[in-house]
Structure formats: structure tokens, C-alpha cells
Amino acid sequence: MTKQETSHPPANCHFRLMDLSTGLAFPDNTFDYVTQHDALFKYNQSDWELMIPEIIRVTKPGGYIEFVEGGGGIQDVGPNLSIWMMRLTVSLQTRNINLKIASQLSSMIKEIENVTHIESSHRSAPIGWYAQKHSI
Numbered sequence: 001m002t003k004q005e006t007s008h009p010p011a012n013c014h015f016r017l018m019d020l021s022t023g024l025a026f027p028d029n030t031f032d033y034v035t036q037h038d039a040l041f042k043y044n045q046s047d048w049e050l051m052i053p054e055i056i057r058v059t060k061p062g063g064y065i066e067f068v069e070g071g072g073g074i075q076d077v078g079p080n081l082s083i084w085m086m087r088l089t090v091s092l093q094t095r096n097i098n099l100k101i102a103s104q105l106s107s108m109i110k111e112i113e114n115v116t117h118i119e120s121s122h123r124s125a126p127i128g129w130y131a132q133k134h135s136i
Contacts (some may be wrong), residue, residue, distance in 0.1 A: 032063045043101075052089050
């Protein structure tokens with residue numbers, strides 16, 4: 001959300017800053033729907049392992065959880081982008097950032113009790129000349 005969107009939220013909407021390492025400051029079974037987007041570069045592997053059970057804990061039985069994460073991979077890269085991607089990958093690995101977390105979320109969630117239904121889907125986003133030649 002932009003700063004403007006968060007400065008005048010609806011009456012039933014509240015924003016809180018929380019430290020993930022101390023857990024989410026909500027009772028068990030609080031929310032019908034929990035969503036998280038674009039955290040690929042924000043959390044390291046240990047954070048994901050703490051966060052997923054916390055999100056499940058605060059979601060009501062029968063509730064919905066949605067993760068929307070980038071895949072961290074690019075197909076058919078040229079030599080310059082290949083070098084850049086290799087350097088980015090090495091840099092992120094030093095911080096224990098898992099670029100493949102999007103493809104591993106389902107299996108991580110399956111390891112947690114009381115999760116009964118998991119759906120996962122993948123979407124590609126063509127970019128550059130490929131996108132122009134193969135119009136979306």
C-alpha cells in the first residue's frame with residue numbers, strides 16, 4: 001500500500017508494526033483470511049520457518065491463507081543478466097535468503113499439523129523481447 005492509502009484506512013482496518021521474531025501479537029484463530037505478498041527478499045530461511053506456523057496459528061479453522069511470492073528465476077537470460085543474477089544469488093545466499101521459497105511453500109506448510117487443504121499455482125510473466133513476440 002502507498003503512504004496515502006495507509007494514512008486514511010477504513011474504520012475496520014488497522015495497521016500494526018510487529019517483530020516477526022517475537023511472534024504475531026494476535027490470539028489463536030483470529031483471522032478468516034491472512035495474506036502475505038512479496039516477502040522473497042525480506043525473510044531468510046529461519047524467518048520463513050517461524051512465520052508460516054505463526055500465520056497458521058492466527059488463522060481461524062476453515063480460514064484462508066494466501067502467499068504471493070516471486071519465483072526468483074529467469075529463463076533464457078543473456079550473458080550480462082546471467083552474471084548479474086549469479087552475483088545477486090551469491091549476495092542473497094550470504095544472508096540465507098532462499099530464492100526458491102515460492103516453490104517450497106506447499107511442502108513447508110504440509111509439514112504443519114491441522115492444515116487440511118493446500119492449493120498452489122504458478123504464473124509466468126514474460127518480459128523483454130519475448131513478451132513482445134509472443135503477445136500475452
